[in-house]
Amino acid sequence: MPGDSAAERAFYFIACGIARLVYRVKAIGVENLPTGGCLLVPNHITWVDAIILQLACPRAVRFIIDEEFYRNPALQPVLRMVRAIPIDRRKPREAIRRATERIEAGQIVCIFPEGQLSRTGTLARLQRGFEMIARHAQAPVVPVFLDQLWGSIFSFRGGKFFRKWPKHFPYRATVGFGGPLSAEEATIARVHEDLLKLGADCFEQRPELHQHIARRALRGLKRSPFATLVTDGMDGSKLNRGKLLGVSIALSRYLRKTFPAKRIAIVLPASKGAVVANLAVALADKVPVGLNFTASAEAIASAIGRAEIETAISAKQFRGRLPDLPWPRHIVLLDELLPKLKRQILFWWIAGIITPNFLLARWLGLPRHGGHEEAVLLFTSGSSGEPKGVVLSHHNIIGNVAQFTVMLDAGPDDSLLASLPFFHSFGCTVTLWYPLIEGTPIITYPSPLEAAKNAALVEKYKITVLLATPTFLRAYLRKAEPEQLRRARLVIVGAEKMPLDLSGKFFERFGKRVMEGYGLTETAPVVSVNLPDPVLERADVTVQPLYRLGSVGKMASGIAAEIRNPETNEKLSIYESGMVWLRGPNIFEGYLKDPKRTAEVLHNGWLKTGDIGRLDEDGFLYIEGRLSRFSKIGGEMVPHEVVEQKIINALGMEGSERRIAICGVPDEAKGEALLLLTADPIEMDKLRAALNEAGVPNLWIPKRSVVVEKIPVLASGKLDIRRCQELAAARSH
Numbered sequence: 001m002p003g004d005s006a007a008e009r010a011f012y013f014i015a016c017g018i019a020r021l022v023y024r025v026k027a028i029g030v031e032n033l034p035t036g037g038c039l040l041v042p043n044h045i046t047w048v049d050a051i052i053l054q055l056a057c058p059r060a061v062r063f064i065i066d067e068e069f070y071r072n073p074a075l076q077p078v079l080r081m082v083r084a085i086p087i088d089r090r091k092p093r094e095a096i097r098r099a100t101e102r103i104e105a106g107q108i109v110c111i112f113p114e115g116q117l118s119r120t121g122t123l124a125r126l127q128r129g130f131e132m133i134a135r136h137a138q139a140p141v142v143p144v145f146l147d148q149l150w151g152s153i154f155s156f157r158g159g160k161f162f163r164k165w166p167k168h169f170p171y172r173a174t175v176g177f178g179g180p181l182s183a184e185e186a187t188i189a190r191v192h193e194d195l196l197k198l199g200a201d202c203f204e205q206r207p208e209l210h211q212h213i214a215r216r217a218l219r220g221l222k223r224s225p226f227a228t229l230v231t232d233g234m235d236g237s238k239l240n241r242g243k244l245l246g247v248s249i250a251l252s253r254y255l256r257k258t259f260p261a262k263r264i265a266i267v268l269p270a271s272k273g274a275v276v277a278n279l280a281v282a283l284a285d286k287v288p289v290g291l292n293f294t295a296s297a298e299a300i301a302s303a304i305g306r307a308e309i310e311t312a313i314s315a316k317q318f319r320g321r322l323p324d325l326p327w328p329r330h331i332v333l334l335d336e337l338l339p340k341l342k343r344q345i346l347f348w349w350i351a352g353i354i355t356p357n358f359l360l361a362r363w364l365g366l367p368r369h370g371g372h373e374e375a376v377l378l379f380t381s382g383s384s385g386e387p388k389g390v391v392l393s394h395h396n397i398i399g400n401v402a403q404f405t406v407m408l409d410a411g412p413d414d415s416l417l418a419s420l421p422f423f424h425s426f427g428c429t430v431t432l433w434y435p436l437i438e439g440t441p442i443i444t445y446p447s448p449l450e451a452a453k454n455a456a457l458v459e460k461y462k463i464t465v466l467l468a469t470p471t472f473l474r475a476y477l478r479k480a481e482p483e484q485l486r487r488a489r490l491v492i493v494g495a496e497k498m499p500l501d502l503s504g505k506f507f508e509r510f511g512k513r514v515m516e517g518y519g520l521t522e523t524a525p526v527v528s529v530n531l532p533d534p535v536l537e538r539a540d541v542t543v544q545p546l547y548r549l550g551s552v553g554k555m556a557s558g559i560a561a562e563i564r565n566p567e568t569n570e571k572l573s574i575y576e577s578g579m580v581w582l583r584g585p586n587i588f589e590g591y592l593k594d595p596k597r598t599a600e601v602l603h604n605g606w607l608k609t610g611d612i613g614r615l616d617e618d619g620f621l622y623i624e625g626r627l628s629r630f631s632k633i634g635g636e637m638v639p640h641e642v643v644e645q646k647i648i649n650a651l652g653m654e655g656s657e658r659r660i661a662i663c664g665v666p667d668e669a670k671g672e673a674l675l676l677l678t679a680d681p682i683e684m685d686k687l688r689a690a691l692n693e694a695g696v697p698n699l700w701i702p703k704r705s706v707v708v709e710k711i712p713v714l715a716s717g718k719l720d721i722r723r724c725q726e727l728a729a730a731r732s733h
Helices: 006-022 049-056 076-081 093-104 129-137 188-203 213-222 241-258 272-283 297-306 316-320 334-354 357-363 394-408 425-438 451-460 470-479 500-510 595-601 640-651 684-693 721-731
Strands: 023-028 038-042 061-066 085-087 108-110 141-147 171-177 228-232 238-240 263-266 287-290 311-314 330-333 374-379 389-393 416-418 442-444 465-468 490-493 514-519 526-529 560-564 578-583 606-615 621-626 630-633 636-639 660-667 671-678 704-707
Touching (some): 038 093, 093 108, 213 394, 272 287, 272 334, 316 334, 451 470, 621 640, 640 671, 684 704
Parallel strands (some): 061 108, 490 514
Antiparallel strands (some): 141 171, 374 389, 514 526, 578 606, 630 636
16 A cells, blocks of 8 residues: 555555454445545544545545544554644644645545544534535545444444454455545535435445345344244243244245245234244245235225235134135135144254254255345335335345344343234334344234233333334323333334324323334335434533434434425435435335336335435434425415424314314415314314414415314324325315
């Protein structure tokens, strides 16, 4: 590696040689480095980031180092030899001058723009120092992303530096170099956006993303085969990992031999049986299809037809509760079949424990790679139209599990309440595949609506992670006691916007912050989630927040975002409001047999979410509503959800069930007008006066209301937008 002296070259040769024994660094985008001087701006994850970056960069890098660190007697001789540039943050001019000189001399200078090591594994707020250096030197700025280092002994994962064992040796890392930006282009917003994109590019280099989900599950279940993974909340029965594997393999062999079709439907609530069924279908190298048995017979028949399903797995008692469900030709009833497979189960239970992982996978005929092949098929709830078949690949599920694993950072005492149905993407990835792959125990219960029973399970089994939707959380306010949720360290909600009054009431009653997240079936589903702020090791360290009320949290690692004009698709700053576009390993492969609708939302790997939102400088994502829940009135975009919240506040309806909904209806004068659907009669004059007093713009105040028997909602608790629009259209004439 070229330096300016023989001593420096010798040092780089020896130091980099030693570092390569410990680290295997893969560099991507090296061709983006300019031939002359430039400024590198990487994320900052570990104490050894400079070493990792130097291993990836073909030229010597001059690092800008905090003066206090630079003056350390043990480090100063080395830092002087590699020509590091000390910076006093109170008087940065000298450092800026020296950095400019080095860049003008054709050298590469690097500054960590976050100004401190990450305490969360996510990108912290970028400081403005790099802008000053770039403009002073008129130098190209190259964003750089260091991936896979969160979890290294030199990172803060687990709340501590150094005091942990390395998980791999040699340790693998990826460094991505982005395209150079001119000094004028390199704003904080643009560098932030480019770092997120580089993070997505680096994440794609992870080899596990190409694997088959059944192989990943085998690997997870064979670790600690005698540890309990699934506890059935109905009867208290347990399945350890080894037995679960034995039962699932025996069932998979039967399915593979008996049913040639690629897809098999699962018609079961969250339960031991549903875990076995989903795993068995994957082990048979087939695709489990989560059928929403709470949907209409018409929607279910449509799903069965579109997916060409000939076989469904269910249970005798549960099948009896669904007399109107349009079943496919073949039905496998677990409670009748599994007793007949006792000998096979025992054989595979023992074989699963003693056979090495790679041999067992080969024995079962599992492909080495899953990649972008269909792994799971889910049907959307149809809140704004006919249910669509969402094709999730092995790449999607494994990627989202890896992302959620880092977010949750589960310890040995953690467990999850699995009451969300597995046909719901949140339940499918987080309470089914995540536990199978990572080994976090789950306690299943067939209905998230029964809050009293779910709360009793949280207390009985000391469950630490409670997953719900805002609708289900309201039931806890009515039916659960504070003592029952005492052991829960995380209460995470998704699927719909969380009203702030609900968050406040839940904290008041249970002393637990509700962590709102965001996701879509098309994103497998986790995109972002609020998390508790880290506990810092020193008082002088700046807090790097992970929770911000009103936001849906920080995005998972490996996800890039763009904000675009919802009408023209023109790119905006990520700090402006507009249509949210996402890219990452968890973005779905397309809608089943629907190329037209797929083309509407997928563009060169980017997902057009249909949601209006923005990021802030700390990286928190704010979702302001679905585009379908905006009306354009007099040239202004009016958000239905915000108007609903204003009406709830004005009428004192906080904490109640959903009693109102805003819909857009055609209007001759302004193109569109707001119509208020309400389950209770409302005096419109009184409402207008209250909204005017609250400072709500006249354009946002509905002129008419229509009383309906009840506000239509889906089984997940989401507003049924399509049904609401039908009611509004029928009553607006």
